[in-house]
Amino acid sequence: MSPRAAWRLESLGFTRVFDYVAGKADWFASGLPIEGKQARIPRAGDVARRDIPTCRLTDRLGDVLARVQATDVTVCIVVNNNGIVLGRLRTETLDADPTGSVERVMEAGPTTIRPDTVLAAITKRMQERQIDSIVVTTSDGRLVGVLYREDAEHYLDDFQPPTEGGL
Amino acid sequence: MPTEIHRDEVRRLVAGGAQLVDVLPAKEYEEEHIPGAINIPLKQLNRQTIAQLRQDQPVIVYCHDYQ
Numbered sequence: 001m002s003p004r005a006a007w008r009l010e011s012l013g014f015t016r017v018f019d020y021v022a023g024k025a026d027w028f029a030s031g032l033p034i035e036g037k038q039a040r041i042p043r044a045g046d047v048a049r050r051d052i053p054t055c056r057l058t059d060r061l062g063d064v065l066a067r068v069q070a071t072d073v074t075v076c077i078v079v080n081n082n083g084i085v086l087g088r089l090r091t092e093t094l095d096a097d098p099t100g101s102v103e104r105v106m107e108a109g110p111t112t113i114r115p116d117t118v119l120a121a122i123t124k125r126m127q128e129r130q131i132d133s134i135v136v137t138t139s140d141g142r143l144v145g146v147l148y149r150e151d152a153e154h155y156l157d158d159f160q161p162p163t164e165g166g167l
Numbered sequence: 168m169p170t171e172i173h174r175d176e177v178r179r180l181v182a183g184g185a186q187l188v189d190v191l192p193a194k195e196y197e198e199e200h201i202p203g204a205i206n207i208p209l210k211q212l213n214r215q216t217i218a219q220l221r222q223d224q225p226v227i228v229y230c231h232d233y234q
Contacts, residue, residue, distance in 0.1 A: 001230035005190040005209050006169035016225040017169040020177050025232035038199040
């Protein structure tokens with residue numbers, strides 16, 4: 001649709017016309033703001049914890065363990081220099097040989113969701129599959145945070161949908 | 168010929184004054200759109216509806232995605 005609109009604008013005399021081909025799906029999947037009625041629906045990005053420890057493939061497990069123990073989370077996300085998610089470490093794997101490398105024990109290519117994933121839907125799926133946490137990335141694979149099921153459940157329990165017209 | 172751009176260029180151009188146009192039907196626009204975008208559905212794109220656009224500023228159009 002947008003390519004046709006772009007060409008039409010040129011035929012109407014516009015000389016600087018750009019086509020954002022990936023569209024609003026790409027925009028929202030990268031965690032950028034949304035306007036409109038759907039903007040009020042809770043999304044994964046609203047609740048994901050952003051202060052998640054990260055590490056590199058060549059980091060030593062002993063160093064990573066110290067970093068994770070300084071937080072209250074149970075995972076460390078493996079990223080490259082561009083912030084692209086390559087793997088995940090859970091705290092139990094960090095008890096391995098402290099001189100070992102992250103790459104040797106990490107869970108490669110973890111399942112990820114996008115920040116605009118509807119929170120209620122993903123929470124239901126996590127409950128059904130007994131998943132405690134899930135990595136949230138942009139459509140480019142860049143780390144946004146980690147969504148904990150417990151956080152999502154608390155958020156949804158407290159969430160009051162806005163009424164039409166307001167009070 | 169229109170230029171295809173990616174997300175980062177959209178942000179840069181909009182920051183520089185480019186006009187953002189959502190060409191989806193009005194109902195879809197009301198549900199969700201990129202902040203700052205105006206709605207001119209493709210079916211209504213004509214000389215009357217584009218009068219609200221400035222000719223001296225870039226225009227960026229978008230729809231849902233590649234489909």
